[in-house]
Amino acid sequence: MELTLLGTGAPGGLPRPDCPCAVCAAVARGRSHTRAATALLVDGTLLLDLTPGPAFAAARAGKSLHGVRQVLLSHPHDGPALEIPAGLPAPVRVSERQELALISGHRVRAVALDSPGTGYQVTGPAGECVLYLPPGAAPAGLEEGRDEAGTSYPYDMVLLDVLGRPDALAKLRGVGSVGPATDVLAVHIDHDVPSGPELHRRLAAAGAHTEPDGTTLVVGDYADLPEVPRRTLVLGGARSGKSVEAERRLESFPGVVYVATGGSRDGDAEWAARVTAHKERRPPSWRTQETCDLVPLLEESGPPLLVDCLALWLTDAMDRAGAWDDDRWRINGSRMVEERVGQLVEAVRRTRRTVVAVSNEVGSGVVPGTSSGRRFRDELGRLNTVFAAECEHVLLVTAGIAQPLRG
Ligand SMILES: [Zn+2]
The missing domain is CATH 3.40.50.300 (P-loop containing nucleotide triphosphate hydrolases)
Structure with missing residues (x-):
């Protein structure tokens, strides 16, 4: 499974428009990456969440949205109405525990959360499994040794709000959904953590990492997993x-x-x-x-x-x-x-x-x-x-x- 990060920031983006804080100011001055609202393109066929100007964001990442068959939203979007490029299917939110099978061979299952919104578990045609959670969310009702969807643990990759909800990652580790070989990617990055080296240092301590907008990752490619200092x-x-x-x-x-x-x-x-x-x-x-x-x-x-x-x-x-x-x-x-x-x-x-x-x-x-x-x-x-x-x-x-x- 190939995953392209069309955005990696909080829903308001980073820097937040008109925010006078030191973090936003540093990002605006080009000291570190600007980040659009988090959105993921999976194998060019599934779009999880929408980022501003998604077609342009995809083009910058060397991808196209022409093959997208399904657009799923993970959380309620406030602010201006989402721009939906022509030709893209209408975005939907799947209700808890519902399952979708895509023609491309991907399976998507909605995961119940402890906050308004829906997490998505995406299984690729070859069986690799990814969990994506919206901002400020942790999964609800996890039990040790098994998840509600009966997936074999642990996930190959999880994408979540590591800095906003470190307890969500602790919970996933506690039930074995995140193991030593799980790639933990921080998304929904906001202005409450200094960007640059401090951001990477904090994520490394959590066994997680972040990538700039436009990065494409191959699920199951474990080469660069950060090692938590003993x-x-x-x-x-x-x-x-x-x-x-x-x-x-x-x-x-x-x-x-x-x-x-x-x-x-x-x-x-x-x-x-x-x-x-x-x-x-x-x-x-x-x-x-x-x-x-x-x-x-x-x-x-x-x-x-x-x-x-x-x-x-x-x-x-x-x-x-x-x-x-x-x-x-x-x-x-x-x-x-x-x-x-x-x-x-x-x-x-x-x-x-x-x-x-x-x-x-x-x-x-x-x-x-x-x-x-x-x-x-x-x-x-x-x-x-x-x-x-x-x-x-x-x-x-x-x-x-x-x-x-x-x-
Ligand atoms: Zn700010």
């Missing part, structure tokens, strides 16, 4: 947005284990409020585990781990070693902390799980007034360095902006 360290100062960045990196994966290294801290109301705020932000399918015992978690196999954060883990390691006291530090505290850090780093090196760890970037600010404070700062700097050395990907977050230091 180990990521996210560094940042206090309230820099580092935890949000770490969570964002895993939000398209199901069943993530959130490892809170801060413990429960009985009686500390401010701490409890922070923990609650973090919990509320996280997807409901995630599980929280409060522990500083990271080595067994890294050694087990299982869903991705999000460790928040290494500074609190080090606080615990220093507590256990009595390292806040100058004499105890000299006698054996220093050695105990070094050993514990060594065991952690070894486990990170050997882990087969996807791990995203958060740590505080310290040392560039005020020099702590106590010797134990300076000791903590130094030890955390060392821990960050040896941890980062084992990670494929290291990010520094400042004012909510993540800059890749490695990867």
Whole structure:
């Protein structure tokens, strides 16, 4: 099956007309690709959604709409009436679970969603299977191991609003509809994510990619699938947005284990409020585990781990070693902390799980007034360095902006 992306943007296109935002302005100035409303041409015979000037968009992509036998819409279109070129069949929306057989040998099945609109599952004459979802949509009622249409999982390719609905991708992964060999393509790209390298970086973290308008893809051509980094360290100062960045990196994966290294801290109301705020932000399918015992978690196999954060883990390691006291530090505290850090780093090196760890970037600010404070700062700097050395990907977050230091 050959798929031509006549558009890859949100329904309003990118840049949005007359939008003063920084993303739209950058796209308008030619800093990155302009994107028309998402529409797909399948094997020159089936058109999924309409983009402005579809015949021209097809011509620019080296294709023609003359062979189109069916035009299907996936979502209600507001704004000006759609322009339908002469000779194109009238667009229709198929109702939930209805199935169509095209003369070209393609089969189309409407997929129920949790939002107004219809998803389409398209099976090619050779059996390849693609899922296309409208903007802001996730499939409704997926069950593990089978889908409502009885298709053999996983899909060869899925096209969806990866950035707007990362939970939809998590859901598809959770039931096995998206596997390691599924090509995940982000469409309906809007102005809420910086375009250019940041867009590609965020999509790569979700195991997805985006292509410019006019690209033609062959379904089942797995050559360029992005590889999700196994180990990521996210560094940042206090309230820099580092935890949000770490969570964002895993939000398209199901069943993530959130490892809170801060413990429960009985009686500390401010701490409890922070923990609650973090919990509320996280997807409901995630599980929280409060522990500083990271080595067994890294050694087990299982869903991705999000460790928040290494500074609190080090606080615990220093507590256990009595390292806040100058004499105890000299006698054996220093050695105990070094050993514990060594065991952690070894486990990170050997882990087969996807791990995203958060740590505080310290040392560039005020020099702590106590010797134990300076000791903590130094030890955390060392821990960050040896941890980062084992990670494929290291990010520094400042004012909510993540800059890749490695990867
Ligand atoms: Zn905008």
